[in-house]
Amino acid sequence: MLYVDENGHIDAERISLKIFKNIERGKMDAINGIVVHQTNAATASSTFNSYQTKGANGAHFLIDKDGTIYQTASLLRVTWHVGKTQSRCYVSKKCEPVELKMVSDLEKSWKNSTRVHRIEKSKVFPHRYPNNIDSIGIEIVGESKIEGGDEEPVYEPVNEKQNESLKWLIKELTETLSVSINEIYRHPEIGRKNATEASTARW
Template sequence: MLYIDEGGYIDAERIILKIFNNIERGKMDAVNGIVVHQTNAPTASSTFHSYQTKGATGAHFLIDRDGTIYQTASLFQITWHVGRLQSRCFLTKKCEPTDFQKVAELEKSWRNSDKVHQIEKVKNYPDRFPSNVDSIGIEIVGKSTRVINENTGKPEYIYEEVNDSQNGSLMWLIKELVATLKVSTSEIYRHPEIGRKNFTEASTAKW
């Protein structure tokens, strides 16, 4: 179990506080999930630098290449780390028939992803995936590299593998967060599973 003070900050030997108020977006009333990301940046310092810019987005934690865990936002604050949601009922095939048909039509074009998000964001959890307003975000330092797909001949971006030190810290952190915040283990996701992101992001993360 983690000790969380009245400000939403953790007091633990394995966690270094490096808070960026710039990425905090208002009070978070409940935590219903955890979302695991990769930074698409080569170093922790480059991500920290981006957190200081106007309008920055970020997450509650960052795990460096050596496994060091930083808390970068209060656990009582929303951060914009999920972005546009995918449709939970569509992906799980549990929509009402009319809703399923509507989303299926929208999903025919990636240009409609914001329209799907607008439908999802007004739903209450658990009818939607955990979102910015009710989830903890964990960033892992890791860059994507441009490669040419052998089958299509088109360029795509592939994220580097999460290393053993990072995965070890991720396992510990998620275990502690689940126990402390009473988050269901079924509500822990890699970013592309619930958002509109590169499918290789955090694909090698383990918990």
């Protein structure tokens, strides 16, 4: 179990505090899930620089290439790390018939992703995926590159040290925050993201 102080900061030997107020939004009232990302930046310092700009998006943690874990936002504050979510009932094939037809029609065009996201935002958990207001974000340093004739960039593999740190961090967070292991996701599993993001992350 982790010790979390009144500011939502963790006091643990394996975690370095490097809080960026710019990425913190409103108060987080509940934590229902964890979302694993990759930064699309080659270094931690590049990500930290981006976190210092006004209105920056970011996550609660960042795992560097050497396995160092940084806490970058309070566990009591929302960060914008998920973006537009997919329909949980559509992905899991558990929609009621009326909603299934509506979402199926919307899914035919990428332009309707905002409309699907609005429908999901109106739902309460667990009828939707965890999103910005109720999930912890973990970034792993790793950029994407165009490979061969691929049109979409491919994220570099998460290395062994990063995966070891990720495994430890998720174990501690799920125990400390009472988050179900079934509510841990790679970003593309719930959002509209490059399918290779965090695809090699292991926990």
